[in-house]
Amino acid sequence: MPDILQTSHESPDYAIEQIIELPVLCLVGVLTGVFSDRDRKQRRDLQTTTSRLSEVYVELQQNFEQMKRAERMFAVGQLAAGLAHEIRNPLGSVAGAAGILQRNANLEPKHKECVEIINKESQRLNRLLTDFLDFARPRTPECQPIDVNALLDSVLKLAAHGIDMEGIHLRRDAGVPVPQIEGDPEMLEQMLLNLVMNAIQAMPGGGEIVVSAALHQGKLLIRVRDQGCGIDAALRDKIFDPFFTTKESGTGLGLPVAHQIVEQHGGILTAEPNPDAGMTFSVALPTTREVRR
Template sequence: MPLLSVGLQSAFRSERVSPLLSRRLKIATVVLLVITLAFFTWVTPPHAEVLHNILHHLNILPFMLAGLFFGWRGALKTILLALALQAPSIHRHWHRAPLDAQDQIVELSTFGAAGIIAGALADRERMQRKKVEATKRELENVYTELHQNIERLKKTERLTAAGQLSASLAHEIRNPLASISGAAGILTRGQASPESQAECLDILTKESQRLNKLLTNFLTFARPRLPRFQATLPSEMIYSVAALAQHVAGEKGVALEVETSSDAREIDCDPEQIKQLLLNLLLNAIQATPNEGTVLIRTHFIVKALQVEVCDEGSGIAPEERDRIFEPFFTTKENGTGLGLAIAANIASQHGGTLTCRANIGGGAIFRMELPCSEAKPLPKQNLVQA
């Protein structure tokens, strides 16, 4: 641990020292260039005009570097240093080679102005960079705070949902438990008639089954199985589900009609889960539809989505209840668990789709499942209506 601490301290010290060394190196480079140019300008004979001209042009190097490194103030200081060091050369050449001296002054002024302009631009770029970095830090802080707030909200929402589910589950369990307790008490006293005993045993059986169904549905809702996606033809699923529900519809005297789209596109889904969803909707529709009524299940495609609608002719769902029917444990049925539609909506959501409900114009309700689908494939058309 002491070695680690010493290593970290050394690393931090090196991070603080490195910018200082870099700045000193830049200053040394600029000063060395100015001194070198002034030295060679002094030692070069006045009659070597070509060499003097090259040396004058090289003055742009320290001026531009100073401007880029230290801004316009650094460029100005470098110009003053160059003038001070090259003043003897200018004075010496003023009488021996006046054109060279004048050319030296002009080029020092011109290149110096260019260095100052470059420094001003560099200063402005550094200021903009600092503003961008400050804005970036502020955005990072805001993002971190927002992420923390979202996580807190999610945690609060999960706790609230868990509390609501627990309260609802406890309420739903209490009723069958009360019936089981009452029936068990009657049987325990041993004074019930054979008819009462049979009735109590029937209550125990039914309420136990109801509890088992409630807990099974709750576990399915709380721990849903992830979908196993595969390419599936919607029409095959629709006819399969209709065949499963046909017996229940026939016993109640309800006609079951199927309309499938002629557009032969496939959808990527878990066919077993989608069948479970559609069967739940069909059975609910059959229960809500009176005798000699009709339940219609139809499919059609819109752009890149499949829509499946289940239409019944029941009494419909009140508008204030329509917004709550997908909530866990909300039910209008006497013996319902209130989890069927919640599980169905969860399945649709896991497939990237939606499950909605609206009123049927002719009476009853229409449940619509919408799922994404793939491109059309040249498959044979199927019959549009099957009774």
């Protein structure tokens, strides 16, 4: 600027030109700064978008792999279910033939023992196949109004029949009035029976099992509380996995089937350790129809 002022005495036209050029140069400088700033920002944005896109691509690929695996698992499941169904018929014939042999009074003790083994093992296999088919090919619930008290009474009666009840006290908690629910009585009975049988099997030394029903936050809450061995914290996540069992003759399908039935009725099945001993399994069911196919 001092240079321009000095020149203005010698060549006024040139000085005016310089004065006009000055703001233009400043403007060009500012604009260049703004554009390069914007350029840098755009490049940063582009980099972020590119790395986000690659992350999404990896996620997409993983999901695709998972989908393919799930599809394969589904196909294997269907195949296994078909196989289980086909094995059941010849197994029935084997059990029937063993039954005929068992009725033969002249059987040698050694042969009698063999026939008993065939009978016992075919029964075990039949139970495994039935449980597996219940799990792999669940039927759609056929809903009707259910009297909850009658349902619980029937479950307790069935459980009491099926086991040696020595040392085990099975009782209903003093009933509070609960509303009727909509559901498939046979499926719900099977689900509760699985829970009660587990409770019984968890108390080889005896104890008390209490089954209760109450209305809680608009849901019907059925609880099965035992005083048994409980479940290790590390194993609690696994108990609903198919084929997880800690029992010598267990199939590990009782809880997955129960869980599935509860879900089909729009409910939730949970397991909690009791503060003193044993476990409480809770089933929260909607009081109105919420059946899932």
